[in-house]
Amino acid sequence: MYTLTSILAIIDHQRYRFVGLDLEIVDLAYDTRKIRHGGQSLFFALRSIRDGHQFIGEAYRKGVRAFVVSQADIDTSIYPEANFIWVEQVMAALQQLAQYHRMQFKKPVIGITGSNGKTVVKEWLTQLLLGDKRVYQSPKSYNSQLGVALALWNLNDDYDCALIEAGISQEGEMENLASMIRPDLGIFTNIGVAHASGFPSKQHKLAEKAKLFAQAEAVIFPSRYPIAPLLPDGLLQFSFGDKETDDVRILQIEREGRAHAAVRVAYQQEVATFSIPFQDKASIENVLTCLTVLLYMGYSLEAISQKLALLRPLEMRLQLKTGKNNCSIIDDTYSNDLASLQIALDFLFQQQQHRKKTLILSDMEGLDAKLRGKLLSLLQKQELDRILLVGERLQYLVSELTTPTQLYAQTEDLLFALKDIAFTDETILVKGSRAYHLEDVSQQIAAKSHETVLEINLNALEHNLQTFRSLLPADVKLMAMVKAFSYGSGSYEVANLLQFNKVDYLTVAFADEGVELRQHGINLPIMVLSPDEQVFESLLAHQLEPEIYSFRILKSFIAFLEARQITDFPVHIKIDTGMHRLGFMPEEMERLAGLLQATDTVRPKSVFSHLVASGSAAHDAFTEEQIQVFLQHVTQLEEHLGYRLVRHIANTSGIVRWPSAYLDMVRLGIGLYGVDMDGQLDLEMVSTLKTTITQIKALKAGETVGYDRKGVLYRDSRIATVKIGYADGYNRRFGQGVGKMMIAGQTVHTVGSICMDMCMLDVTDVLAHEEDEVLVFPDLMQAAHAIGTIPYELLVNISSRVKRVYFYG
Structure with missing residues (x-):
């Protein structure tokens, strides 16, 4: 257990203010959206794309009473019950605490790095070792500067070993990760093209990753990568490959039927053939990595053969599906532990399309007295409407939880009962260990559909959003385009993620799209492009803000509002600076200003235009002219209105190539979905x-x-x-x-x-x-x-x- 006083002795600090009791700290918080009950949380005000100091008030309202901060001039008088620790760098303090906590763990820590396959190797090793050891693994892809620190915080002596991922995207990042993880055994998966732009060469990238093993006892790696010369002297090198010098020598790989491969290896004068349920090159290399780890740990070839035959493909993605009876299904049924359950619950409460929230949860590995208490505490913090439990060992939760809870001894019992359970208009999280096959439950309650599917990677969308945000000054707002079904990616599912990530505005093409978002819990401001008279009622009923692009539409909307005695309805004025599609011409500004001055029915919130060729260097002169024309006539309009409008003209390419066009807000479109028309950013296809x-x-x-x-x-x-x-x-x-x-x-x-x-x-x-x-x-x-x-x-x-x-x- 940690208290504020003990944490103060661990991290380098400049000063502190403690009030009241010496708080016991259980959770580390950095994102106010994920705080359920803050009383035992220590909030780290990280400065990244968003400044965490701006959210201290929100965290305080959620019950947090302990903060690590770097901003000197915080008005502590408005937080009378709060404890503050001032440090030079908040992230460094968090990592310092994680490093200290890791060093209290005296059992083997295995550090995994590489370009690809880290998560697969981690998951498969967990699966292979679980029968013999209690394995802690960093949840999902928690392998960044922040993710590793959070992963290590959940490490405790209930486990026999720990598997921790380390991922980097540029030089200089691995040293911090290495100092936190301090692996006893290192695993290097491979070197590939991922994050190549962050390194001068592949050799630099390899050397940076090798820093993870600086204090390890041994490292396991495929010999086809030239990592050996980069490793510290005295470090045991345990390699696999087709070379005579490899510890585990690959003799032959052959396909077996449609789905299997036979892998023949030699190790310490023994030869064995393993049948594995994969044929693709990446999976075979990942299996060989796991095989070599097990040999290093002392498992016999015969024991490994039995274990490998049981390996199954991993669905390592938390999926959001459409369910029957207007439900949403969150399918996360490949593993179950406290850390991944917390992540899944955070995602559940991120969904706003339904008020009602249901959890279907199976038993988890190693449910001893300590883990039972932690699981109960976690579930008590959730505002769930219903919980369905699978596994007799979860019986104790039924009487302890105030949420309506039903227990089923086996998955088959729940499957049989599904016909009598009314799932309607709710979001359902299905979370379970592989042994319980809760994917069968998910399949039963999901809506049937055409077998062709469009997979939407919400991680990639979030990555792209943050990539563009990192280019913008802190005071520039961001409007996200979700028109045309979010460029084919969906409606409220994408909007939910954008709302969770606090974009400032959403834009749709038609009022119907905006109505659907409102019906599914989206409360962000929504601008509707090019509305006509037929949708005015929808705009009013659902608080959708229209683009006003012509005198005809403006006059019609004013008349519509006057008839209903509505005043100050927000609108957005579009100026045509060269696209010649929609919008007021610059020479119409005087007339437009006069009409707006003469009515109190509408109140312009923003004024905007559209860049014609911001991605083309050949038309840079025209783009510059558009920006200047826009600014000139916006100023003219503002002088008549008597107040400043939110100005925006930069589209996706404008964000990349035209910082001078950022103004007050930018509009992010196709780039959000991973299409890099400019070829300058590390975007991920959504x-x-x-x-x-x-x-x-x-x-x-x-x-x-x-x-x-x-x-x-x-x-x-x-x-x-x-x-x-x-x-x-x-x-x-x-x-x-x-x-x-x-x-x-x-x-x-x-x-x-x-x-x-x-x-x-x-x-x-x-x-x-x-x-x-x-x-x-x-x-x-x-x-x-x-x-x-x-x-x-x-x-x-x-x-x-x-x-x-x-x-x-």
Whole structure:
């Protein structure tokens, strides 16, 4: 246990103010949105994209009474019950506390780094070791400067070993992580292209990652990476590969049937063949990493063989799905521990589309007296409407919790009872250990749909948002474009994440889109582009703020408001500075100002324009002219109105290339969804369109495929039919070999015409089977270029009948 006094002795501080009792600290807080009960929380006011000092008041209102801060001039008089510790750097103080806490753990700590595979190796090692050891693992991808510190805080002596990820994106980051983790054993997974822009070369990146092992006893790594020369003297090197010098030598890798591979290895004069349930290159390397770790830890080849045969693919993503009866399902059923449960609960309460919240929870590994108490305490802090428990060892919670709680001894009992449980208009978190197969429960309550799916990576969207935010000064507001179904990515699901991340405004194309957001708990200001008279009632009823772009619309809206005796309704004025699509012309400013002055029905909140070619250097002179024209006429309008308006003109490319156009607010569009038209940022693709193979046929040369016999085969071929067509948004121009898809990393082309609900692929030269997953757009930019369009069109044309699956983690 830690108290404020003991923490004061651990971290370097400048001064402090303690009042009242010496508080016991259980939780470390840094994000006020995730605080349920703050009485035992220590809040770290981190300065990152947002300054945590701005949220001290909110944290105080949520019950927090202990703060670590760096801002000298905090008015402590408004927080009479609060304790403050002043430090030079808040993040450094948090890491210092995490480092101290880690050093109290005397059992093995295994540090994992690399470009890819860190999380998979961590999860698989946990799965492989659980029968023999109680394993602590850093939750999900908590591998950053902040994530590692938070992960280490949950470490305690109830565990036999700990697996901690370390991820870096630029030079100079690993030393802090290494000092916190202090691994006894190091694991290096691989070196790849991830975060390559943060390092001068691959060798620099490798050297930086090797710093994690500075104080380790041994390191395990694939010998195909030149890491050995970078390791400290005296460190035991334990490698695997096909070299004579490798400790674990790979002799042969062969495919077995459709889904397995046979891996033959030699170790200490013994040879063994392992059957593993994977065939892709990445999975095989990750399995070999785990195999080598187990050998280093003293497991026999025979014991390892039995364990590896039971490995299963990991669904490491917390998924948000559409449920039956207007429910939302959060599926997080691949593991269950306190840390990942807290993350899942945070995500549950981030969802505002339904007021009612339900938790379906299974038993978890190692539920001893201490863990039982912690689980009870965690659940007591949640404002849940219903809890369904699976596993007899959770019986004690039924009498202790005030939330209505039902216990089922086994998953089968819950599945049988589902027909009598009324799930309606609620968000349901399904959280369980793999052994309980709660994915069967999730499948039962999820809505059935078309098998082609669009996966939406909410982590990637959050990453992109923060990437653009990092370019902006703190006083510049951010408006996020969620028009056109959020560029095909969904509506309230995306808006919920943006609201949680405190963007300032949302923008939709039509009032109906705004109404849907309001109906699903979105309370941010919402601007509606180009409204007409038919939607004025909706604007008023749902507090949607219209773009005013012409005198006709302005006069009609004024008359509409006057008839209802409405005053000061917020509107946004659009000026046409060169797009020549919608908006008032600059020469109309005098007339516009006069009309606005003559009425009190509307009150302009912002004035904006649209840059025509902000991403093109060839038109920079025109962009500069647009900005100047805009500023000139905004000033003219403001002089007449007598107050300053929020000014915005920068779109996504404007944010990247035109800091002079930031003004008071920027509008982030396609870049939010991972399309980098400027090629200057490390963005992550948010949407991945996938389908499956329905049937494969062997056809002779001379046969034809599809309508009008346009797909002529010039050789004996294997043709796969997949479940996507132009009704799903896969453009007919992708027919006749123009379209490229990917199966297990192998590129294939379309054959013949694209049909309404399906199309055909030539899989003659690749390994493909019926029911295999197919990636529809391996390269979105290339696909758009192939049919002479832009990525926007491909994204927004994905049909609403295509199931959206959202994942986070």
